[in-house]
Amino acid sequence: MAFIGLAVGALLVLLIPTFWRGLVHLIWRPYVITKAFRKQGVSGPGYRFWAGSTGEILRMRKAASGLILDNHCHDIRLVAAVHIGKWVAEYGETFLFWAGTQPRICISDPEMVRQVLSSKSGIFPKIDPAPAILSLLGKGLVFVEGADWERHHRVLSPAFAMDKLKLHTRKMAECAKEMLEVWCHQVNQEQDQQKEIEVSEHFQELTADVIALTSFGSSYREGKEVFVAQKRLQFLAASMFLSLKFPGSNYIPTKRNVEKWKLEKTVKDKLTGIIQDRLDSKEFSGYGNDLLGLMLESSQNKDGHTLSMDEIIDECKTFFFAGQETTAHLLTWAMFLLSTNKDWQEKLREEVLQQCGMEIPNADMLGKLKLVNMVLLETLRLYSPVVLIARKTGKDMTLGNINMPKDTALMIPILLIHRNKRLWGDDVHEFNPFRFANGVLNAASQPNALLAFSIGPRSCIGQNFSMLESKIVITMILQRFSFSLSPKYKHAPMDVITLQPKFGLPIVFRPLHT
């Protein structure tokens, strides 16, 4: 009896502090945080036990999931990042919401956003990525911090210098030509010389081919298993975002976790194979000067700027995903806008034929395509493939006039900032590429209003790569086809980590030359 009493006592000694910590974490801390922000005028949807705002977010997303917009409606707040749009309207530009028990402060004020993103001192690091995101992207350049980020950046950035990128123009055009030959063949087989093609899938394969070829010396076919596994990991990550978690839940062999582990293994094995092939093929001159070559060469560096094999694998994950997915969506949305704005399609074709004729475009020609550039920028404004940027406060600080404790997560809603009338004017919801006629910095009332590639030291390393690739592809399409939106298209942009058309993008193509 005494033994049982002793055991129960010991158990209580162990359990009571855990129970107490749980109560503090689940009830007291959210209460204190809510109160502290409310005192400073920052309110938001109330905290719900354990779930935070997750239930509300799920309800709003579900309600929006059946909506189809008019093809000319670019105010997509009704269908994408719906919770943020609704809460900004209700609580103002700065508000507090809860990802489970984690507080999130959403900031849209341009000056606050500029302060966070342009800081060079590292006081606004990235938030710790969810495990599902980490298995998708790896701990590569997107997520490393401080001295590690500097080391990775120093090794990788030479691959994105403009003179290096220009050398990729030919390879990018060859990949595009291969895709367009398939389209031409399909169109020519039709008696009425017009053919409907779902382009978003084709752009996914094309951009995968381009990043595989230019950066890893492989091809879509060789890297296909990685791309397919990453696509599935992306959907798992998106679904896991809004599910309730408890400590250790990532280690339980649930159906979803087991699938995630298998996909992670597929990605790692395949990437290791690609890396090993390059190591085996080392010639006298080294590993090559593409992205993979630079990473492998870094292992010989004596200056400490080296990447370990695990870091190289993580960077491969990062670039296979980041280098492909986003550009595919940019191309998709640009085609959507050009197929619904025939006047712009004509303007661009005229420019393209004037500068490039029917030749494969080279870097010099592409540099002269001002209207194509403007349309791509306006596409990035209206349909930014990345809808949200996340950061946190690295120490206790005042941002704007709000005191924030260390580790406060900050959410920057690109999708909403790109629809702020104060910044972009009364025609904010209209497709008007002319706003970029005098360059990105003069397009809005503030110079850094376009955030599609972010700004500051952590802005997108691949932005010139992506713009170059997109210009080549759009140019080569305009040289060959006129096109219009298929009547089957349903306008329902959705944010699954990136912004994409829910039902794809069917376009009807007609050849310009038979």
Ligand code: HEM
């Ligand atoms: C339309 C195409 C693209 C868009 C809209 C885009 C958008 C972005 C954004 C918003 C960020 C900042 C993320 C953050 O701060 O959390 C970013 C970072 C990054 N992007 Fe892109 N991106 C695109 C294309 C590319 C391409 C083609 C590559 C690689 C070839 C790439 C590689 C990266 C990397 C590695 C980072 C992390 C940079 C750092 O933290 O130093 N992106 N991108």
